[in-house]
Amino acid sequence: MHCLSFDEFFQGQPGDFLLKAIRAALEEDGTDLTSNAVFNREHQSQVALVAKEDSLVAGLPVIPLIMAEAEKYASGAWSYAAKVQEGSFVSAGTVLAVIFGPSRLLLKAERIIINFISHMSGVANLTARYVKALQGTGTRLLDTRKTLPGMRHAQKYAVLVGGGHNHRFSLEDMLMLKDNHIDAAGSISEAVKLLRQAYNPCPPIEVECRNEAEAAEAVRAGVDRIMLDNMDAAGITGALAIIPEHIETEVSGGVNLENIALLVKPSAGSRGPDFVSVGRLTHSAPTADFSMRFLS
Numbered sequence: 038m039h040c041l042s043f044d045e046f047f048q049g050q051p052g053d054f055l056l057k058a059i060r061a062a063l064e065e066d067g068t069d070l071t072s073n074a075v076f077n078r079e080h081q082s083q084v085a086l087v088a089k090e091d092s093l094v095a096g097l098p099v100i101p102l103i104m105a106e107a108e109k110y111a112s113g114a115w116s117y118a119a120k121v122q123e124g125s126f127v128s129a130g131t132v133l134a135v136i137f138g139p140s141r142l143l144l145k146a147e148r149i150i151i152n153f154i155s156h157m158s159g160v161a162n163l164t165a166r167y168v169k170a171l172q173g174t175g176t177r178l179l180d181t182r183k184t185l186p187g188m189r190h191a192q193k194y195a196v197l198v199g200g201g202h203n204h205r206f207s208l209e210d211m212l213m214l215k216d217n218h219i220d221a222a223g224s225i226s227e228a229v230k231l232l233r234q235a236y237n238p239c240p241p242i243e244v245e246c247r248n249e250a251e252a253a254e255a256v257r258a259g260v261d262r263i264m265l266d267n268m269d270a271a272g273i274t275g276a277l278a279i280i281p282e283h284i285e286t287e288v289s290g291g292v293n294l295e296n297i298a299l300l301v302k303p304s305a306g307s308r309g310p311d312f313v314s315v316g317r318l319t320h321s322a323p324t325a326d327f328s329m330r331f332l333s
Contacts, residue, residue: 043123047194051206054187055099055102058187063149066149069110069111069144072144073111078139079139080139082138082140083333085133085330086100086154086328087130087131087327088129088325088327089328093125093165094121094127096194097134097154099153099191100134100136103153107142107149114138114139115139116138117135119134121134156324160195160196162322162323163323166294167297174309176301177201178312178315179287179312179315180196180202180319182205182207184319193319204312210240211262212239213264214244216245219251228244243261243287244258244263245266246266247266247268248268248272252265252276255284256284262285262311263286263287264286264287265287265310266290270299277303277309278307288312289314
């Protein structure tokens, strides 16, 4: 797992966004009319969260947050115990956590807990597969802003658990010039000039380049990072050859497990890209298969 812990990651604004997502999920489900009819207020149960497949585990600390928020719908004392470490790899059949409390409360929280942890662990699993494919290349894996609304911080945390790195969290973190900005400004040089006129000090600037000529113009403009967008392996190699070492490079667009090693592989005597960004990590990750089992 990445060195940043759950509590460190979710300090401040990220924690606020996570709680908003949890509250929205509980509100979407409404009142559990079925459980309220079957179980009286005093009925208590013990449940176990169980892995149904081999998987990384991401999001266990979300469980007590969900339970605390679910008390607004079904109150009562409860306890929680993690049985594995956050970020660990477990085999099918492993008990991840045990929760004890009012049956109404457990059933209100059940699906929300599974949804969060299954999805976050799925993102971590897919990220780990991409990290493995990059071994030996020296290129670092980045996520993107292609995240589920309201779930960006949870997903980006899961990328860290899988061994990847985070790109921008918001439009404020880095100034990124895309084709729409460049076309509106008239050129890369003019777009960079407008940014530097607007902000002092100017945040780091990344430029999305579609070919070698645009990469050369971005070099002349003195930007901080150049993204080689939707280029084939030959185009990437040609662009990298003209970008000096002090400017960071990033490959993006159409990257998958089948082509990632080819796209980042440096040719003889040339540099490889510093980063490769993959939207699939967050927008297409399969969920991990976990279930909640009643023990009593």
